[in-house]
Amino acid sequence: MAARDSDITPVVEDYLKVVWSAGEWAETRVTTKLLAERLGVGPSTVSENVRRMVGLGLLDHEPYGAIALTPEGERLAVGMVRRHRLIETYLVERLGYAWDEVHDEAEVLEHAVSDLMLARIDAALGHPRRDPHGDPIPTVDGELPAADACTLADLATGVAGVVVRISDADPALLRWFTELGLGLDARVEVVALREFAGTVTVAWTRPDGTTSEAALGLPAARSVWVAEG
Known part of the structure; x- marks a missing residue:
């Protein structure tokens, strides 16, 4: 029918x-x-x-x-x-x-x-x-x-890319990313991946040229999608 x-x-x-x-x-x-x-x-x-x-x-x-x-x-x-x-x-x-x-x-x-x-x-x-x-x-x-991207958690140390998507599944996580200043079109690089600690340290440059660095838990890193390059 x-x-x-x-x-x-x-x-x-x-x-x-x-x-x-x-x-x-x-x-x-x-x-x-x-x-x-x-x-x-x-x-x-x-x-x-x-x-x-x-x-x-x-x-x-x-x-x-x-x-x-x-x-x-x-x-x-x-x-x-x-x-x-x-x-x-x-x-x-x-x-x-x-x-x-x-x-x-x-x-x-x-x-x-x-x-x-x-x-x-x-x-x-x-x-x-x-x-x-x-x-x-x-x-x-x-x-x-x-969709041609992977999550931050999937990138190896030293690999860089551009943020193309951030999952909207958790509003609290979005608010935290806002506080960090991590958003779309930022260029990110994995500084250190510590699976034993469950963290990914990333550095990023925003479209306006300002920079930041932070350690993200793996759940947060899996919410950020990056196009390599």
Whole structure:
């Protein structure tokens, strides 16, 4: 059964976006447990919704297998990702929100904004290619640049690169990065990797030429994505 417009509820949109996002920057196996954790609902609720979305032709799920998007599910998911990231960008650039404040706001607004308003937001921003955290914004046609980066935790000592993305999963971590002055487009170099201590010492130069150095815990280092070069 093909999904009708009335079938595409905010709940369905949230599921599609979470399934898609899980595989954008890492090969993450999507399970009912993962969906339950990220959506904040019980496993039985996830199982029921996944079964319904399989019936609508939006998800594929074999018993005990991973959950995956169908082509139609992926099209809708990418559209929701575009909405979310454009709204985040507008909130930061035009309404003065901090980058740690926009995720929850965008989660609400992405379901309500019309296609016309989204197009106006896109045009008003000059058709941005990334959101405030460095995540690429899909085009209106659903095209998305391939992610070609690795985390700071994956770089060897002495290797340098440019920060292209910082995960927005933890607002407290974003606030800490703000205090450190570590953000997008900074040129970073791994000074020392101490796996026994769980730290990565990095030095960076901001776009304005100022420099800093700090020791990051591995969880923080895994939240910073760098394009080598």
